[in-house]
Amino acid sequence: MNDQPGNFNIDIADVARDEGMGARAYTDPVIFDLEMERIFRRAWIFVGHESQVRKPGDFCRTRMGVDEVLLVRQQDGSLRVLSNACTHRGTRLCAGSSGSAISFVCPYHAWAFGLDGKLKFVPDVQSYPASFTISDPSLGLKSAPRVESYRGFVFASLAPDGPALTDFLGPMTDAIDNLVDRAPGGEIEIAGGSFRVRYPGNWKLHHENANDTVHPSFVHESSVSTANKSKVDPDPRLIDRGQTKGMMASNGLTPKDWNAIELNGMAQGHSFMGGFYKAGLLSRQTEDEVMRTYREALEATHGVQKAADILGMDRFNNLVWPTLNVNAQFHQIRVVHPVSVNETILEGYCFRLAGAPDEIFHRAVRFLGALVSPASMIFSDDLEIFGRVQRGLESGVLPRLDSRRGIEKDAPAGEDCSYRSTTSSELPIRSQLRAWREWMIAQ
Numbered sequence: 001m002n003d004q005p006g007n008f009n010i011d012i013a014d015v016a017r018d019e020g021m022g023a024r025a026y027t028d029p030v031i032f033d034l035e036m037e038r039i040f041r042r043a044w045i046f047v048g049h050e051s052q053v054r055k056p057g058d059f060c061r062t063r064m065g066v067d068e069v070l071l072v073r074q075q076d077g078s079l080r081v082l083s084n085a086c087t088h089r090g091t092r093l094c095a096g097s098s099g100s101a102i103s104f105v106c107p108y109h110a111w112a113f114g115l116d117g118k119l120k121f122v123p124d125v126q127s128y129p130a131s132f133t134i135s136d137p138s139l140g141l142k143s144a145p146r147v148e149s150y151r152g153f154v155f156a157s158l159a160p161d162g163p164a165l166t167d168f169l170g171p172m173t174d175a176i177d178n179l180v181d182r183a184p185g186g187e188i189e190i191a192g193g194s195f196r197v198r199y200p201g202n203w204k205l206h207h208e209n210a211n212d213t214v215h216p217s218f219v220h221e222s223s224v225s226t227a228n229k230s231k232v233d234p235d236p237r238l239i240d241r242g243q244t245k246g247m248m249a250s251n252g253l254t255p256k257d258w259n260a261i262e263l264n265g266m267a268q269g270h271s272f273m274g275g276f277y278k279a280g281l282l283s284r285q286t287e288d289e290v291m292r293t294y295r296e297a298l299e300a301t302h303g304v305q306k307a308a309d310i311l312g313m314d315r316f317n318n319l320v321w322p323t324l325n326v327n328a329q330f331h332q333i334r335v336v337h338p339v340s341v342n343e344t345i346l347e348g349y350c351f352r353l354a355g356a357p358d359e360i361f362h363r364a365v366r367f368l369g370a371l372v373s374p375a376s377m378i379f380s381d382d383l384e385i386f387g388r389v390q391r392g393l394e395s396g397v398l399p400r401l402d403s404r405r406g407i408e409k410d411a412p413a414g415e416d417c418s419y420r421s422t423t424s425s426e427l428p429i430r431s432q433l434r435a436w437r438e439w440m441i442a443q
């Protein structure tokens with residue numbers, strides 16, 4: 001958690017022009033370092049869900065950009081985000097992804113830190129000079145100055161000041177609300193572990209792709225055509241019941257259908273796209289015993305009209321810039337972790353909805369597996385493309401990417417959404433670019 005902004009001499013406004021980002025934003029390690037300082041050590045970064053750290057001492061390990069951190073439930077029930085680097089010689093404290101602890105003991109020389117990050121014990125402390133005192137706050141683990149939860153979604157900022165979390169999230173609180181409201185019991189929990197992939201490309205490529213409605217017909221053509229050629233009718237006795245086949249086929253909409261999907265982009269860099277999975281076991285069109293039971297449970301909680309409104313919110317990727325992707329309709333999230341200028345980790349998690357039939361969770365897990373697992377026949381296409389984009393940009397032949405598609409039709413859409421488009425558009429990319437420019441220029 002280095003909080004000293006570096007001394008960079010780059011014309012950010014010129015790198016990030018509305019018509020397209022300069023290629024060096026994806027390839028230059030100096031720009032990557034600047035992103036870590038000005039975006040990842042200042043903005044609100046998603047660090048986990050409260051269900052991952054229910055009890056005092058529960059922790060999970062995650063990243064805020066290149067800074068590895070621990071989200072820790074405190075004795076008083078509050079949350080802290082601590083640096084995962086020992087203050088003696090910098091050793092990584094916790095190697096496990098999650099657990100429960102009463103203290104964090106460094107594996108190197110056994111300095112021990114409390115759940116609040118304060119240094120509690122140093123072996124052989126009598127060997128240190130008199131000026132060394134364990135209670136010295138600078139010997140404690142660095143702690144994120146701001147940690148806040150919005151309906152269980154925990155965000156942290158390494159800057160002491162900045163916009164409030166709800167201002168930062170803006171209209172994207174709708175997506176989180178919708179996911180939580182889908183639970184008849186009013187609570188959701190991350191369950192079943194996570195999928196994790198690493199791709200050889202810049203972190204920005206993921207969000208730039210996620211709401212790009214032109215690429216699926218081309219990038220995912222092989223799985224679309226395989227699904228369409230398959231003559232096998234879904235066998236109701238099979239656990240998948242044609243869900244994967246239906247998902248693969250869904251990427252093969254006609255250009256007219258893709259263009260009809262609404263895109264929304266916000267000043268904060270967030271964006272969302274309308275839904276396009278019209279069939280499949282979790283879609284609101286599905287009528288079977290599981291969905292009926294689920295709908296009735298939701299109606300018992302919210303009433304018929306509100307339950308219909310909740311299930312009727314038909315969106316696919318809700319991108320909370322810079323790193324979170326909330327897919328409320330299918331009960332999952334994806335998180336982007338930059339590693340270096342040309343390396344990124346992606347994690348996918350599924351939620352169990354309290355009060356919903358177990359089968360609803362199993363369907364969400366299958367959806368996540370078919371979409372973003374390392375063995376996915378869909379996401380593997382995107383990862384291959386990210387690597388190819390990165391290699392192309394690193395070759396240096398292209399000084400600037402082109403993000404002009406639909407630029408003249410970006411229509412202001414009131415206070416909630418800065419822009420809305422109902423045509424094929426790179427509007428989501430332009431929203432991300434503008435937010436990037438703003439955070440990167442701010443001193």
Ligand code: FES
Pocket residue numbers: 086087088089090091106107108109110111
């Ligand atoms: S590096 Fe952690 S105790 Fe020495």
Ligand SMILES: [Fe+2]
Pocket residue numbers: 215216219220378382
């Ligand atoms: Fe894709």
